[in-house]
Amino acid sequence: MKETTGVALYSRFLRGLARSPDRPAVRLGTDTITYESAHRRALLWAGSLLAGAPEPPAAVGVLAGKGVQSYVGILAGLYAGATVVPLHPAFPTARIRRMLQVAGVTAIVADEQGLAGLPEILHDAPPILVLAPEVDAEVPAPLKEIPVDPAHALAEPRPVTAADTAYMLFTSGSTGVPKGVPISHGSTHHYFGLLDERYDFTPDDVFTQTFDLNFDCAMFDLFCAWGAGASVVCPPPQAYRDMPAFLAEQGVTVWFSTPSSIALLRRMGALVPGSIPTLRWSFFAGEALRLADAADWHAAAVNSTLENLYGPTELTVTITGHRWSPEESPRLGLNGLMPIGRVHPGHDHLLLGADGSPTDADEGELCITGPQMAAGYLDPAQNQGRFVEIDGRTWYRTGDRVRRADNGELVYIGRLDAQVQVQGWRVELAEIEHELRGVDGVEDAVTVTREGDGGTELVVFYTGTPTSPAALARELRRVLPPGMLPKQYRHVDAFPLNPNRKIDRGRLGCVANAIE
CATH class of the missing domain: 3.40.50.980 (Rossmann fold)
Structure with missing residues (x-):
């Protein structure tokens, strides 16, 4: 028998309806x-x-x-x-x-x-x-x-x-097969309940929605806003030419995007001190947030509280958060990256050593369990190596290496595997390589990352018959979303090998970073 609507995700909208029946739930241009x-x-x-x-x-x-x-x-x-x-x-x-x-x-x-x-x-x-x-x-x-x-x-x-x-x-x-992640009403109920306690959103707030609706961070925008009776506004592409003017015109008070947007606004000349005064809250997630970018954004959005959020889809949008402090954040950060904060209340976490076993060390792979964790992938065969049993409980292995700071917060170090974040897209390099190997004339492929002006970029090295980059991009565009498309394609006669006779991805990464 079906039960209460109180736990239902749509109850967030019903709450907003009771508070703001005649206010805009969503503003879409002139609509x-x-x-x-x-x-x-x-x-x-x-x-x-x-x-x-x-x-x-x-x-x-x-x-x-x-x-x-x-x-x-x-x-x-x-x-x-x-x-x-x-x-x-x-x-x-x-x-x-x-x-x-x-x-x-x-x-x-x-x-x-x-x-x-x-x-x-x-x-x-x-x-x-x-x-x-x-x-x-x-x-x-x-x-x-x-x-x-x-x-x-x-x-x-x-x-x-x-x-x-x-x-x-x-x-x-x-x-090459996407993993379906079912998120329950119970998980979202716990998640948004915690956010209600952490933030002071009101019907007067206006949230941006920079994310596509198939991206889990879009759920944060929608159901935080709708739970408060606030409005969501979708910035059109042309708004990025003068984002401060758009935010002021729309009365935006809550911003949420990937950190790549900071670099974009900087290139457009929009990120100057005091240029975004209407914001009360600024959130970033989807990829590592650089301390320098956070400082620049905070200087522009001087009235805003800035938070760096972290969380894979399997843990219901975000599972940690660190609030920017000009003094503490740089002290706690590592390799120029902002800390990701503490794991949400009601959850347990542990760190795994190189052997996959729990470790008391301050650095290791982050593993989390609790009410925000999905029960597993839609295809149980894909759970292996991700949803694991430890001490009689099921945990999610994030594949992210973190370090515990002296105040107990977590600091992101990097991926353990070949999965990377590219402008908010979670990309497994092996998927790109898999699809490239299916292109006529391509024998093998290796994908590496480099840091570009707009953040992380993908570069492909491949063996086989030399093919024009346009032709390779055209083939990949048929099977991959735009966010997963490489920036460069380079033909090589053979891949460099390390002393263990494995492909030297580090060396290819150095080559990629040297490409103009």
Whole structure:
């Protein structure tokens, strides 16, 4: 039997609705969706989804860019008691097809772009139900359109349990197969409850949404704002030409992005002392935050409290946080990077040594367990090496090496494996190499990183037949998202080897950093 709505992720929106029924829930350029309007539409769409399917859909895909269809679609899927699967319509068709199959999506909320791509995405897969509200284009056969019928509108959202999956996101996979991460309502309930205690968000706040909706940090923006009755505003690409002016015009008080945005704003001449006075809070996550960048941002957003957040998708958005202090942060930081802070209350963590066993040393691989941890990947076969049993409990191995500072906070050192962060994208280098090996003429490939003006960049070295970089990029673009595409492609006759006769990735990294 389904239980209380209090634990449901959508209860955050209901709380905002009670506080701010006539305020904007989301501002999209000149379009505004109030809490009341979004609520009514979500009830209508949720009821239509349930009435239009032979049985209630267990998973609802949202194939849409940032617009009415995506935001209300996410809410409608939650109201229907289904798992919401946000999907980016610009992703390669084969990748979206795989995600739909893995997640068991039987109904999709689509905007015009998403609807246009569905025939190619589904290809020879079984037909799927499509809800395309407020889209003028017809739903092409053999897709089945779900009519939006006011007679089917729900009176209230369907109840769920803490164990039910609220949403599912996908991370990069080393074998070329994305990993589905189901996040439960119980996990999000714990997470946002902690954030309510830590931050003082109010209905007067305005949050940016710089992240795509298939990126877990977007959930922070949405449900922190909606839980407070605040507004979310989506900066358009042109806003980055003069971001201080945009933030002032929109009255933005809460900023959240990857650290790469700091370098971008600096290049645009926007990051000068006092240039962003409206911000109360500034958050960064998705990749390592440099102390120098944090100092520059804090000088520009002089009235803002800045925090560096850390957390893999498997631990529900973020699991640690460090608040910037001009005195303490540089003292605690390491290699020019800002600390990531303490693990959230209610969780346990330990460090693993080189042998994979718990260690009392102050440095090792970070391992965490607690209510924010996912139960595992959708495919249990992918759990090996990540969700592990230690002393009778299941833990998540982050693959990140950290050090304990003298005050007990954690400091990020780097990845243990070949997984890296590129402008907020979590990228497993092995996946890029796997896809490149499937390109005609490529025998083998190695991907390394280098530091560019905008942050971490990917450089590929490959053996086989010399091929133009444009041709390689074109092939990868068919199977990889834009954030995973390398910056450079270099042909070599053979890879350098280290004394152990293994490929010398460090040497290739030095070469990559020397490339103009």
